[in-house]
Amino acid sequence: MLQLTKTDLPMHIIFENQYFYIEKEESQIPWLKVFTQEPHKELSELSAEVRSQLWEIVNIIEKEMIAYYKPTKINIASFANMLPRVHIHVMARFEDDNYYPNPMWGEKLRDNELYLPDEEKFFKRVFTTLQKYVQ
Amino acid sequence: MLQLTKTDLPMHIIFENQYFYIEKEESQIPWLKVFTQEPHKELSELSAEVRSQLWEIVNIIEKEMIAYYKPTKINIASFANMLPRVHIHVMARFEDDNYYPNPMWGEKLRDNELYLPDEEKFFKRVFTTLQKYVQ
Secondary structure, eight states: OOOOOGGGSOTTEEEEOSSEEEEEOOSSSOEEEEEESSOOSSGGGSOHHHHHHHHHHHHHHHHHHHHHHOOSEEEEEEOOOSSOOOEEEEEEEOTTSSSTTSOTTSOOOOOOOOOOOOHHHHHHHHHHHHHHHOO | OOOOOGGGSOTTEEEEOSSEEEEEOOSSSOEEEEEESSOOSSGGGSOHHHHHHHHHHHHHHHHHHHHHHOOSEEEEEEOOOSSOOOEEEEEEEOTTSSSTTSOTTSOOOOOOOOOOOOHHHHHHHHHHHHHHHOO
16 A cells, blocks of 8 residues: 555545545644545444454544543544534533533633644644554 | 353443443444443554454444444444543444434434434344454
8 A cells, every 4th residue: 555644635634544534624623534545424324344443443542632632522423414424523622611511512602712732743643653553 | 251241231332341341322323332441542552452352342242233233324433522531432323313424423413313223132133243352
């Protein structure tokens, strides 16, 4: 398999391999979305192996978010109700973000500015860890 | 380990073993919540084995919901922002439920009545399948 480097990827894609790609969601908070390359409606349609690797990727993103951003809480979700193509949202939440403690799909509660460390450095960390642990 | 039968459990608990319990959420839609017996704040704090079994349980619930209710889409979420004790929501969504296509935490869009098959039969199916496949 061709080994991509972070700079070969389109700007909003922060990792890609044969089975998955990871996209950044534009938001106030650190928010990544993990897609399977092959589109499926539901998680249970994935092979056990791909599903298990998907959750492993989510776990790696969660750990990197916790280490880098020290968030109040990690949120994870899979909806895809508008367009039925399953993908996993991984979000780092902060007690002073605009929706906390509501989910990001709930009522906006305030209009704060968050001062977070550089996201490019975070994306590079995620990319490097995934290159190492995910085939 | 003591083998419980479905009728030994409190009404809102539909399955329990050494590591997990599954609770029914009162809602218009079929909605189950999977908790670990040992409380944790984040999923990445679970051992790889328990985490993998947790996702296996979610997958079994998803497949049972699809087979029994034939929903428009399955939704899965882990928030626990109010009380930081990680658990997984598994929801069967229907295009005529009161929030669809919004997540259940989003804006309510209508005031419909859903006519769904008997939930007790569904809980028994989930219980039986989990007894069989989850230690």
